[in-house]
Amino acid sequence: MTSRATTRPVGTVTRGTTNPNRLRRMDRWIAAVQGAELRRAADPVAVDLGYGAAPWTAVELLARLRAVAPRARVVGVEIEPARVAAAKPYERDGLVFRHGGFEIPTPQRPVLVRAANVLRQYDEDQVAQVWARICARLAPGGLLVEGTCDEIGRRHVWVALGEEGPRTVTFAARLGSLGRPSDLAERLPKALIHRNVPGEPVHAFLRDFDRAWAAAAPYASYGARQRWMRAVREVRADWPVTDGPVRWRQGEVTVAWEALAPRRR
DSSP: OOOGGGSOOOSOOOOOOOOTTTTHHHHHHHHHHHHHHHHHOSSOEEEEETOOSSOHHHHHHHHHHHTTOTTOEEEEEESSHHHHHHHGGGOBTTEEEEEOOTTOOOSSOOSEEEEESOGGGSOGGGHHHHHHHHHTTOOTTOEEEEEEEOTTSSEEEEEEEETTEEEEEEEEEOGGGOSSGGGGGGGOOHHHHTTOSTTSHHHHHHHHHHHHHHHTGGGGGGOHHHHHHHHHHHHTTTSOBOOOHHHHTTTEEEEEHHHHOOOOO
């Protein structure tokens, strides 16, 4: 039987575009939501899957996780061997880089897998299979966070999944640069980006969020954060928002996956 170490990586090479501090919004959310699980784990391994042409995001993930879980370790996984070789000089205590793909080539089951800007090039009908493959590798209590952001991390949308499948969708933005909530539509993850059309739940949510944002315009005099928080309070009357003001103040809102899941074709 072929060992995991010699199995051909599953997936295809991405463009590899990356920038320092690009994933700060996702990392901040991960630290808040998954930090306790990382602290409890006997072997708190996190995987930065598809970190790209430069290792900045993996280096940053280690620092951000260790701020809440000092024993956390990060494994950067890339399907392009040259990128792994280029990242090797950045290895340190708690950080290593390995060649691999969706099979997640770690001997331990990770407590966290972060896959940012990886699935954009895949077909929508491939997403569920990739999700299932990664989630099957998670440790008990583990989390997959998969999503998309812009080049400098101002706008970001991600799905959080457990072993059972998708749980939530989080919308996050630098509020000072946001014209309206539906500006985030261009950063929807692959599972949702083609569903931002009339008749689909994610389209209805963004429509309602825009209306709440418009109604909250008087709060803009107190700053974009206050306007955002007011709009979220309004929209949660009709949508299952799962977080609270502490997260809203960060320019985030999280909604239950089942409310936004694509309709069957």
